Every structure is written in structure tokens, then in C-alpha cells.
Amino acid sequence: MAAVPTLSYSSARTYQECPLRWKFLYVDHLTEAPRGYFTFGRTIHSVLEELVRPLIVPASRRTESGESQRTLDHYASTRAPVGGVPSSSEEEVLEAYRRAWSSEGYTSREEEERYRALGAEILLGYYRLLRERPPTPVAVEQHLEATWDGIPIHGYIDRIDRTPNGGLEVLDYKTSREISSDEALSSDQLSLYQVLVEKNYPDPVEGLTLYHLRSLTPLRSPPRARDSLNTLYNRLGDVCDGIRSEAYEPTPGRQCRRCEFQSRCPEFRVVPAGDREYLAGLVDRFAHLRRQEAKLAGELERTAAELHRAAERAGVHRVPGNHAVAIRRREEEWRYPLEQVEGLAQMSKGGGLPPLDRPEEVRRFIRNPAIDPELRRRVADSGRRQVRWYWELEEPDTAG
Ligand code: SF4
Structure with a gap:
């Protein structure tokens, strides 16, 4: 220091x-x-x-x-x-x-x-x-x-x-x-x-x-x-x-x-002559990989979506390939109109509650038996469930 x-x-x-x-x-x-x-x-x-x-x-x-x-x-x-x-x-x-x-x-x-x-x-x-x-x-x-x-x-x-x-x-x-x-x-x-x-x-x-x-x-x-x-x-x-x-x-x-x-200043200095060739090679390789990465990310997303539709049609969550097994996983999250929920809770309790400014707080509020059940139900009813599907791979050494 x-x-x-x-x-x-x-x-x-x-x-x-x-x-x-x-x-x-x-x-x-x-x-x-x-x-x-x-x-x-x-x-x-x-x-x-x-x-x-x-x-x-x-x-x-x-x-x-x-x-x-x-x-x-x-x-x-x-x-x-x-x-x-x-x-x-x-x-x-x-x-x-x-x-x-x-x-x-x-x-x-x-x-x-x-x-x-x-x-x-x-x-x-x-x-x-x-x-x-x-x-x-x-x-x-x-x-x-x-x-x-x-x-x-x-x-x-x-x-x-x-x-x-x-x-x-x-x-x-x-x-x-x-x-x-x-x-x-x-x-x-x-x-x-x-x-x-x-x-x-x-x-x-x-x-x-x-x-x-x-x-x-x-x-x-x-x-x-x-x-x-x-x-x-x-x-x-x-x-x-x-x-x-x-x-x-x-x-x-x-x-x-x-x-x-x-x-x-590194923002303005020019690359020293001795390092120029080596650094230029690294930059070109990095730029190439970046382009590949973007291309692969798009391709990966399209393949996952297609796999998702096909697995849904077939009604399966485990799909064996020739070299790995793809497993369909689900993740869900509850979303609440936070301003509305906050207003509802504060109005009913005269402002004595901690702020409900995150979905986890709202979930805790809904499960809290000390709070009026009707109020908890009204808050719970305002929620919407969001589901996201994604794929995990089992590689050959762990695949059954
Ligand atoms: S050239 Fe700009 S960035 Fe570099 S030291 Fe001077 S003020 Fe800072």
C-alpha cells in the first residue's frame, strides 16, 4: 500500500x-x-x-x-x-x-x-x-x-x-x-x-x-x-x-x-518492432477464434432448440447419441409484479414488512404462516411461472 x-x-x-x-x-x-x-x-x-x-x-x-x-x-x-x-x-x-x-x-x-x-x-x-x-x-x-x-x-x-x-x-x-x-x-x-x-x-x-x-x-x-x-x-x-x-x-x-x-502510455504506445510479428500472429488467431466462437454459439443454440422439439414430440428426456447421452433438464422461476406485490403487502401491514424487492423475498413471504393467509394467496396469485429447458451431456465414460 x-x-x-x-x-x-x-x-x-x-x-x-x-x-x-x-x-x-x-x-x-x-x-x-x-x-x-x-x-x-x-x-x-x-x-x-x-x-x-x-x-x-x-x-x-x-x-x-x-x-x-x-x-x-x-x-x-x-x-x-x-x-x-x-x-x-x-x-x-x-x-x-x-x-x-x-x-x-x-x-x-x-x-x-x-x-x-x-x-x-x-x-x-x-x-x-x-x-x-x-x-x-x-x-x-x-x-x-x-x-x-x-x-x-x-x-x-x-x-x-x-x-x-x-x-x-x-x-x-x-x-x-x-x-x-x-x-x-x-x-x-x-x-x-x-x-x-x-x-x-x-x-x-x-x-x-x-x-x-x-x-x-x-x-x-x-x-x-x-x-x-x-x-x-x-x-x-x-x-x-x-x-x-x-x-x-x-x-x-x-x-x-x-x-x-x-x-x-499503453493506450497510445506503438508495439515495439521486436514484438510486432509475434503479437500480430496472436491477434489474428484470437480474432479467428472469436469468429468461430460466435458461429458455434449460434449453431449450438439452433441444435439445442431442434433437439428440444424432437424430444418433446417423442416424449423423452434422455436421448442416447452414438458418442454421448443428452439429458433434458428443466429450470423454473416465479416472477412477480414486484411493485404491485410490495404495495399490496405494505398496505395491508401498515408498512411494517421488509421490502419485497426480489422474487425470493416474495416466496418467503408467501410461505410465512405468521402473515394473513388471504393476503399471502393474493400475492401468490399475482405470480407467473417461467420454465426454461436446457440440455446436459453424459460423456461416454459416465453414460450408462
Ligand atoms: S494519454 Fe490519456 S490515458 Fe494515457 S496517461 Fe495521458 S491522459 Fe492518461
Whole structure:
């Protein structure tokens, strides 16, 4: 059994999409080529962090035992969430952007310039908004860890704001082209962040927000209900169980298009030259046998049916051949309209009976002397007997 590492949202999602890809990344530590889109996201996040960090107000955190450590600063921050106004200028924002820029992963000069211009637009827009309506952040780019009922989890949270009520709002920045409000309502990432914040801060989480940077629009959603968190918890539990038992089967799907490990993946690898001839021979033989099997299955069925009709006409159940004896056997099964039976039984007994959801249960019910005989008869009358005939062979050494 393997140890389960601390799960982040992205590692759990990777495992759910394809356990083998997870293994390549998290066990074999293979790296992927940098991509401009991700570099861009990192750059924007780091400048936003620089911009917002000076506005942070103190907030208490839970201690390791789960208790909260409250300070006078904390009370001040929860009662009067005023925050500050960024003191930098637009030129300083652009200078920070220039310093943070990395050319890693862009496929062309044009692509890089396109992203660079988009980033400047986002950052200046964000900065102006920050000056107009400064938030009251208690943390930015905050790494949080927790154990969620036995499952170790962690995550980097872009921003946690103090709400006017003294609670907390969790924000995740998105640089993607489009996102919908539905995504904010259903995002597993935000759900996991809610759990992390609840386990690390004593104040209630009052909102979860995907912040769409291209349009500077916060897509807000209420905190997740316990049922929804339980569903996520169960899914993370499945991921843990898979990792513990080293279940790393490839699961091909849409994710394969952006997977850089196709040359190592059994779903995409080509057969090595040395094995090609041998494997091709086995495949051809297997395909031939499969076709034979299908043909024989049809022939077997037709012969059994013909034998059945002939034996019935002759009124015999044991039919000797020249090399074996065929014996006709009968199998019967009672079928009941289960919904009707269930309704009948529950109505008469006021719902105190076990569910009659299988034919065996109904048979037991019919034979139970403790139940009203008339009711048992009505249930028995609703049944239909189904008979199936089949053949057994006695081979020469056992044939009489
Ligand atoms: S190519 Fe597809 S199936 Fe293979 S490891 Fe990558 S994601 Fe998984």
C-alpha cells in the first residue's frame, strides 16, 4: 500500500481524470513542457499578490488543536473592515508587471505580445478598481493545509477577504476567457477552499467567489451546504483509496489531447518492432477464434432448440447419441409484479414488512404462516411461472 500524499484540488482532479497521468506527475515526477497560458496565469497572480498584500488586515487563525487564537487586532478587523488604499501608481503596477514577466512557454513572439497586452489591461483595470473600492483582505496567496476527517488536503488560496459581517469570503482568480456563474456554484476547487478556510480560521465562510479577471467580475456563490461537501469528501476518499492501492490504470478521454505522456502510455504506445510479428500472429488467431466462437454459439443454440422439439414430440428426456447421452433438464422461476406485490403487502401491514424487492423475498413471504393467509394467496396469485429447458451431456465414460 502506498502512502497518500496531501491532496490539492488539481492533483485530485488529475487522478480522477486519469490515474496513470497522476502517477507520471506525482510518483515518477515527470515534468511537462511549460505552457504560455500557465506562465501568464502565474505572472498575473504574482503581480496581484504584490498589489493586494499591503492591504492585508490581521485575522486570527485556529491553533493546531482547532481552537482559535483571537487578538485585539482581530476584533478590530472583524468590526470595522476598512482595509487600506493601494499607495502605488499605475506606472509602478506596470513596472511590477515588467519585473514579473517570464517568456516561458509561449509558442511565438506574437502570442507572447498578445498575452502581455492582455495582462497590462487586466492589471490596470484591477488596480483602478482596487483604488475605487479597496477590499479588506486577511490573506493573499495563502497556503493552507488541513486534515479533513482523515484526508490530508492543501491549497493556495488567491485571496481571503473580511466581509462586512465579520465573516470571510474566499476568492479564486481566473484568467480564462470565459466562466459562468454556474461554475462558481459548482466549483469543487472553491468547495475544497471553503473546507481549508473553515479548518484554519475561526470565522465563518460567508461567500465563495470566482473572480473573472478579464472582465473584472466577481462571480459570487454562497458557501456550500454540508451535503455538497460530503459528496466532495466521498470523491476525495475514492482518490485516496485508489492511490493507496496503487491503482494507476490509464483512463483515455478528452484529457489525452493535452497529455504529454502519450509515448509512455499503453493506450497510445506503438508495439515495439521486436514484438510486432509475434503479437500480430496472436491477434489474428484470437480474432479467428472469436469468429468461430460466435458461429458455434449460434449453431449450438439452433441444435439445442431442434433437439428440444424432437424430444418433446417423442416424449423423452434422455436421448442416447452414438458418442454421448443428452439429458433434458428443466429450470423454473416465479416472477412477480414486484411493485404491485410490495404495495399490496405494505398496505395491508401498515408498512411494517421488509421490502419485497426480489422474487425470493416474495416466496418467503408467501410461505410465512405468521402473515394473513388471504393476503399471502393474493400475492401468490399475482405470480407467473417461467420454465426454461436446457440440455446436459453424459460423456461416454459416465453414460450408462
Ligand atoms: S494519454 Fe490519456 S490515458 Fe494515457 S496517461 Fe495521458 S491522459 Fe492518461
